[in-house]
Amino acid sequence: MTYPDNILFKVAKPARYTGGEWNSIVKDWCEADVRIAISYPDLYEIGMSNMALPILYRMLNSQPDVLAERVFAPWPDMAEAIRDAEIPLLSLESGRQLKDFDVIGFSLGYELTFTNVLNILHLSQIPVFSAERDDSHPLVIAGGSCALNPEPMADFIDLFVIGEVEEVITQLVSCFRSWRRNKLSKREVLLQTAAIPGIYVPSLYGVEYQTGGSFKSITPISPQASPTIKRQIAAQLPLPVTDPVVPYIEVVHDRGAIEISRGCTRGCRFCNAGIIYRPVRLQPREAVLTAVDDIIASCGYDEVSLVSLSTGDYPDIEKLVNDIAVRYKKQNLNISLPSLRIDSELVKLVGSLSSHRKMGLTFAPEAGSRRLQQVINKCIPEEELVKTAAAAFERGWKTLKLYFMLGLPTETEEDVESIAQLVNKVHALGKNFPVRRPQIRVSLSTFIPKPHTPFQWAAQEDEQQLSTKHEIVRAGLRRKGIRLSWQEPKFSLLEAVLSRGDRRVGQAIHRAWQLGACFDGWSEHFSYEIWLKAFGETGIDPAFYANRQRPLDEPLPWGHIDTGISMDFLKREYQHAIEGKETPDCRNGACNACGLEKTAKPCIEKVAERKVGGKKISGGDRR
Ligand code: SF4
Numbered sequence: 001m002t003y004p005d006n007i008l009f010k011v012a013k014p015a016r017y018t019g020g021e022w023n024s025i026v027k028d029w030c031e032a033d034v035r036i037a038i039s040y041p042d043l044y045e046i047g048m049s050n051m052a053l054p055i056l057y058r059m060l061n062s063q064p065d066v067l068a069e070r071v072f073a074p075w076p077d078m079a080e081a082i083r084d085a086e087i088p089l090l091s092l093e094s095g096r097q098l099k100d101f102d103v104i105g106f107s108l109g110y111e112l113t114f115t116n117v118l119n120i121l122h123l124s125q126i127p128v129f130s131a132e133r134d135d136s137h138p139l140v141i142a143g144g145s146c147a148l149n150p151e152p153m154a155d156f157i158d159l160f161v162i163g164e165v166e167e168v169i170t171q172l173v174s175c176f177r178s179w180r181r182n183k184l185s186k187r188e189v190l191l192q193t194a195a196i197p198g199i200y201v202p203s204l205y206g207v208e209y210q211t212g213g214s215f216k217s218i219t220p221i222s223p224q225a226s227p228t229i230k231r232q233i234a235a236q237l238p239l240p241v242t243d244p245v246v247p248y249i250e251v252v253h254d255r256g257a258i259e260i261s262r263g264c265t266r267g268c269r270f271c272n273a274g275i276i277y278r279p280v281r282l283q284p285r286e287a288v289l290t291a292v293d294d295i296i297a298s299c300g301y302d303e304v305s306l307v308s309l310s311t312g313d314y315p316d317i318e319k320l321v322n323d324i325a326v327r328y329k330k331q332n333l334n335i336s337l338p339s340l341r342i343d344s345e346l347v348k349l350v351g352s353l354s355s356h357r358k359m360g361l362t363f364a365p366e367a368g369s370r371r372l373q374q375v376i377n378k379c380i381p382e383e384e385l386v387k388t389a390a391a392a393f394e395r396g397w398k399t400l401k402l403y404f405m406l407g408l409p410t411e412t413e414e415d416v417e418s419i420a421q422l423v424n425k426v427h428a429l430g431k432n433f434p435v436r437r438p439q440i441r442v443s444l445s446t447f448i449p450k451p452h453t454p455f456q457w458a459a460q461e462d463e464q465q466l467s468t469k470h471e472i473v474r475a476g477l478r479r480k481g482i483r484l485s486w487q488e489p490k491f492s493l494l495e496a497v498l499s500r501g502d503r504r505v506g507q508a509i510h511r512a513w514q515l516g517a518c519f520d521g522w523s524e525h526f527s528y529e530i531w532l533k534a535f536g537e538t539g540i541d542p543a544f545y546a547n548r549q550r551p552l553d554e555p556l557p558w559g560h561i562d563t564g565i566s567m568d569f570l571k572r573e574y575q576h577a578i579e580g581k582e583t584p585d586c587r588n589g590a591c592n593a594c595g596l597e598k599t600a601k602p603c604i605e606k607v608a609e610r611k612v613g614g615k616k617i618s619g620g621d622r623r
Helices: 052-061 076-084 111-123 169-181 186-194 285-299 317-327 344-352 370-376 382-394 413-432 463-476 489-500 505-514 528-538 542-546 567-579 601-612
Strands: 034-039 066-070 103-107 139-143 159-161 205-209 215-220 256-259 303-307 334-336 360-366 399-406 439-446 482-486
Touching (some): 052 103, 111 489, 139 186, 169 186, 256 285, 317 334, 317 344, 370 413, 382 399, 399 413, 399 463, 413 463, 489 528, 489 542
Parallel strands (some): 034 103, 256 303, 303 334, 360 399, 399 439
């Protein structure tokens, strides 16, 4: 079952809503004990490129009595069509109404998809507020990186999975099973799930605020609720999904994706992922090679992507890539290596791969000056960037994309000027390639002080400050062959409020949605005016959440979420940042005692090993 033709014929790309794709799983509805609809709350083309959803889809559907189906956010033309026709939102596999499912699970990977969550619930004729849903409504759950500060969405979500779902899925599904079989009430199943490590049930906690208005505390109001919720860490990576659903329409990442490692310990102090996915876990080489074979056989892709936060750090990545390239020489398989660090050797490696797709190479220096690179702990010697760029141009790359951030803590005007100087040095290389002078694409984004990072206390700069800095870079880059793009800072200002907010921000999310906010991550739909109106009407001061420096002892709305990384480590790193002191990557050397040395298996083993080696471990150990 799916939507009637008179709906599908009038919307763009109806294949976003019809399902039936290769490798999609349609199970017998009546045979299933637990029925779960899973969603990445954005457009089909984005959601189908998300790495978490195929893992969840396989893990759930691999259980005989569990059925999992997908649903994504309908584009506004489709939302209007089904609203006008009073047809509720349907799942892709069986075309069932979402309100018929037992559970609706959202993967929250980007704050600017929050209003889409409310839209999906509303278009499914399900009350958006958790408190307004009774036993006749599905349980609404969420996970993903944004769940590490669950408070802004706490009024809409019944329970959050904090950390890696692989660790909790079995216990969670068994709770859902007993809920269905024993006809428990929603309250009873929430109390049961609250006892599972890594599960956060916001309704079992009370929130207090200081008289001045800032956040004070979150405390359990039920004995089943634990004061802190520990991030769940998979001891080892699950085997890659090698038979993902293959879309009929082009999606953002139209290729086979193999997760080769999870976690990164390079320690860039602005990077949330570098904290919430620690420690590093590797997919064994043989498992990667087998997965490449299987995904090509199962999906027919002519491109595979070796995915990780820092692909170049995978041990002997050159050999792995060469083995794959040799294995698939005849098929001319394209191997993409996203998130490559700036390294001329890696460029030579990528350069040796199939040549016909050398469109662009992307690097993220983030800061232009050495001083600021030490503050953010992402140090890339200028000569290495220039060498890497030269290696790329020599190997036929026509376009180099460089990412920088504006508004980083302690940033000075000189630091900003250094961005233009560095880009101009790379641009100058172009003269050695007169035939077709390489193009430099410079992309500026706005720093967001994210929760659980060493910069979680820092203030975000306001629009005026950022515009001034943008102007400095723009003035320094007026040259042929350099194109500058600047992500509209309002996106990042909103993202800062939604990622650093407390539970009160939920009211503004709801009001903004009522006022028409949806697809906030898309410039054609984003309206900052709607959000300013919503903030005004709900008494939320965005500057209070985004542009305010927080004292190191101020209670944080996400303080009850324990990522395993100690507050001491984060404060130490914050201090190092202010002093411009680097912290080496523990992957190649001593443990920096980030807090996981007490809890995470790989780290405990690492520390024990070094102990065995008779060398005393200290956080500040310099290599
Ligand atoms: S505990 Fe030590 S080894 Fe493990 S991630 Fe943290 S700093 Fe690295």
